[in-house]
Each structure stands twice: as structure tokens, then as C-alpha cells.
Amino acid sequence: MKFIEHELSGGADSLRIAERPTPSVGDHEVLIRVAYAGVNRPDVLQRKGLYNPPPDACPYLGLEVSGTIAEVGKSVSRWSVGDRVCALTHGGGYAEFCVADGGHCLPVPDSLNMAQAAALPETYTTVWANLLANRAFESGDSILIHGGTSGIGITAIQLVKHFGGTVFTTVGSADKASFCRDLGADTVINYREADFNKVIDEATTGRGVDVVLDMVGGKYVEKNLTALALEGTLVQISFLEGSRLEIDLAPIMLKRLTFTGSTLRARSPQAKAALIAALEANVWPILLNQRCLPQIHEVYPLAEASSAHKLMESSQHVGKILLRVSG
Missing domain, CATH: 3.40.50.720 (NAD(P)-binding Rossmann-like Domain)
Known part of the structure; x- marks a missing residue:
């Protein structure tokens, strides 16, 4: 699959398309065919070498995605192949396929498109928490x-x-x-x-x-x-x-x-799942009523991740920056 790799402590221009094997799915995980990936400030800090991922995390960039489920781990009961989800990921979201814990996925609200859905997991969970x-x-x-x-x-x-x-x-x-x-x-x-x-x-x-x-x-x-x-x-x-x-x-x-x-990424899978469940119960009904919606500033193709990071670093954006993978 294609993904974005980066040099350790590199500049935005170090972000480039590369290929690696599609990740395998654990018992409690799902594989998502990524439509859009959110670009967040921690991604920029990680690229610069200022925000090291936890030891059990994927070392590549990308903390939130939207897409469709391509494979389901044997212990996952809620989700099925083909379901439209957005997810909080443990890294690796800047890619054609990304693994996420089944408990860290949320259904795409019917009132939102896949681009809007990719702007939800990291930001809304952080504010809720x-x-x-x-x-x-x-x-x-x-x-x-x-x-x-x-x-x-x-x-x-x-x-x-x-x-x-x-x-x-x-x-x-x-x-x-x-x-x-x-x-x-x-x-x-x-x-x-x-x-x-x-x-x-x-x-x-x-x-x-x-x-x-x-x-x-x-x-x-x-x-x-x-x-x-x-x-x-x-x-x-x-x-x-x-x-x-x-x-x-x-x-x-x-x-x-x-x-x-607090930080979100270092929390246990169980703690994140509890936050995700509370977010779905308390905030998803608001989104379904077309209120408190994410605001998208700009969407870049995956290959232009460097431009997305440059915009993030400029602080000139108003709202979320996304990467379009297959959306």
C-alpha cells in the first residue's frame, strides 16, 4: 500500500509517498480503507522529533481517519466489512489502509460526508476528554x-x-x-x-x-x-x-x-474506548441534527502531505486540514 513516510526530525518537505505492506489486523482491531486522514498539530511535532509516539504505536503519521472497513479481527463484534467509520488511530493514518482498535471507531453520521467525518475523532475526543x-x-x-x-x-x-x-x-x-x-x-x-x-x-x-x-x-x-x-x-x-x-x-x-x-495518545485502549463511547452517546446526536459541525479549511491529496504540514505550521488555516486518500 502507499503511505507517507518522513525523516526523523525532518522538515515538511521530507514527507513523501512510499510503499510498505498493508498492516495485519489483531483480534480486537479493524483494517480501514482510508478515504480521508486528518492533519493535526501532533503530526507536525512528531515529524520534527518533538513528540515521540508511545512504544506500542505505529511509528508513521496520522491520528484520525474516515473510510470503510476492509477486514475485521475475530474478537470484533460491532463492525462488518463495508461499514463506513471514522476512527481514532494509534498512528499510520496517512496511508491507503490503516489499523484501528474496534473500540476506537465511530459510525459516520448520516448527516456528514466522509471528509467531515475524518475531522471528528482526534479533535472532538480531545475536547470531550x-x-x-x-x-x-x-x-x-x-x-x-x-x-x-x-x-x-x-x-x-x-x-x-x-x-x-x-x-x-x-x-x-x-x-x-x-x-x-x-x-x-x-x-x-x-x-x-x-x-x-x-x-x-x-x-x-x-x-x-x-x-x-x-x-x-x-x-x-x-x-x-x-x-x-x-x-x-x-x-x-x-x-x-x-x-x-x-x-x-x-x-x-x-x-x-x-x-x-492531558494527552490523548498515551491513554490505554480501554480509556480511549470509554471516551469514544461517551462521545457517540453525547455528541453524535448533536451532529446528526447538523449542529457543532467540523469546519474544513483545505483538503490536499495524500501525495501533497508536505503542503498540508506547511499550512498547519503557518497557522493561517481556519478549521481542519485533511488529506484525501480515496475519498
């Missing part, structure tokens, strides 16, 4: 979501609004600000023109927000702690500007804050 499954966010809360036009940001804005929250979000341009307002964000802050701490302080009369969802890290960590209300929660899902910093942690004690975070 970090905001809703752990009750970091509850109805009535206010939340600051950084990177409002990223895949995570768009998903979080829509789900938080659906479940009764007030959304503050940060963006880097007027066009992106307009996009987030159209999604339903209550207050959009262009970080190139305004300090989000000052905007939040004025908008909440000094109270702050209940939750911050951040993927930036670096200098944002201390600013996020400042933005939080009493007994607020900072949820960290990435560190694009670094995880090592000098910081005053006194606000955690003084405001009784919670500072938490």
Missing part, C-alpha cells in the same frame, strides 16, 4: 479558549455554547475574529491588538473566567492563571511555546485553582 468528561466545564461556566480558529478551538467554541457556556476566545486577525463570532463566541480578542487579561477583567468586572483551555503554554501559563476566577481550572493540552518557564504559582493557592491537562 478535557472539558466535559472530567467536568472541568459545566453549564453556566465562562471559558477562555485560545486559538479559536484551530480545529480544537472551533470544536470547543461550538460544544461549550451548545452546553450552555459563555465563550471568550483569542485569534490573530480580524477575519478570524469574525469567523469565531459567527460560530457563537461571545467575546473575541485579537491578541495582536489587545491584552486578553485586560479584556476579561473588564468584561467580568474583575471576576475572571471559570475555565481556560490552552495549547500555547510558555508565557501564557501565568497570564492564564491571572485570567481565572476563584476555584477556576486551567486545562493545558499542548505547549506550542514551551513547557519550561519561570512562573509565580501563588495564584493557584490564593484563588484555589486547578491546573490540569
Whole structure:
């Protein structure tokens, strides 16, 4: 089969089409003929050598796909050959065929096409796990979501609004600000023109927000702690500007804050399956009603994976970036 290989610690131009044997299927796994694969920030970090996959993971790129099931492991009962699914994968999604745990697959909602379906597993599971499954966010809360036009940001804005929250979000341009307002964000802050701490302080009369969802890290960590209300929660899902910093942690004690975070890929298969099941039960009905839908920025052919990574690194996209394999 064809797949995308990359050099260790290589640039985007190191991504290239190659061939390797179609992966074999374990007892609890399915083989998916890939229609589309999602491109995510962890893919870029892995390519750069900054995000090593777990020892049991496929070493190749690609954490989410949509497609049709081509083979079923002997212990898999839910799925059959020919079923249309999207799946959270343990790597290897940039390929014509990909293996996924049967418990990490979801039916493609009837209201969505295969491209939209490929944009669901990684992003929606991440938002569900970090905001809703752990009750970091509850109805009535206010939340600051950084990177409002990223895949995570768009998903979080829509789900938080659906479940009764007030959304503050940060963006880097007027066009992106307009996009987030159209999604339903209550207050959009262009970080190139305004300090989000000052905007939040004025908008909440000094109270702050209940939750911050951040993927930036670096200098944002201390600013996020400042933005939080009493007994607020900072949820960290990435560190694009670094995880090592000098910081005053006194606000955690003084405001009784919670500072938490997680990664998705390193969780056990059972833990991922539980999140996937909860996502299907709680979010799939919303998608079927044509609400909280993924937003697709651009779709590239598999052979142009390097262009997809360059776009991701530029941060000029608004929504998800996909690779078209057989869709």
C-alpha cells in the first residue's frame, strides 16, 4: 500500500509517498480503507522529533481517519466489512489502509460526508476528554479558549455554547475574529491588538473566567492563571511555546485553582474506548441534527502531505486540514 513516510526530525518537505505492506489486523482491531486522514498539530511535532509516539504505536503519521472497513479481527463484534467509520488511530493514518482498535471507531453520521467525518475523532475526543468528561466545564461556566480558529478551538467554541457556556476566545486577525463570532463566541480578542487579561477583567468586572483551555503554554501559563476566577481550572493540552518557564504559582493557592491537562495518545485502549463511547452517546446526536459541525479549511491529496504540514505550521488555516486518500 502507499503511505507517507518522513525523516526523523525532518522538515515538511521530507514527507513523501512510499510503499510498505498493508498492516495485519489483531483480534480486537479493524483494517480501514482510508478515504480521508486528518492533519493535526501532533503530526507536525512528531515529524520534527518533538513528540515521540508511545512504544506500542505505529511509528508513521496520522491520528484520525474516515473510510470503510476492509477486514475485521475475530474478537470484533460491532463492525462488518463495508461499514463506513471514522476512527481514532494509534498512528499510520496517512496511508491507503490503516489499523484501528474496534473500540476506537465511530459510525459516520448520516448527516456528514466522509471528509467531515475524518475531522471528528482526534479533535472532538480531545475536547470531550478535557472539558466535559472530567467536568472541568459545566453549564453556566465562562471559558477562555485560545486559538479559536484551530480545529480544537472551533470544536470547543461550538460544544461549550451548545452546553450552555459563555465563550471568550483569542485569534490573530480580524477575519478570524469574525469567523469565531459567527460560530457563537461571545467575546473575541485579537491578541495582536489587545491584552486578553485586560479584556476579561473588564468584561467580568474583575471576576475572571471559570475555565481556560490552552495549547500555547510558555508565557501564557501565568497570564492564564491571572485570567481565572476563584476555584477556576486551567486545562493545558499542548505547549506550542514551551513547557519550561519561570512562573509565580501563588495564584493557584490564593484563588484555589486547578491546573490540569492531558494527552490523548498515551491513554490505554480501554480509556480511549470509554471516551469514544461517551462521545457517540453525547455528541453524535448533536451532529446528526447538523449542529457543532467540523469546519474544513483545505483538503490536499495524500501525495501533497508536505503542503498540508506547511499550512498547519503557518497557522493561517481556519478549521481542519485533511488529506484525501480515496475519498
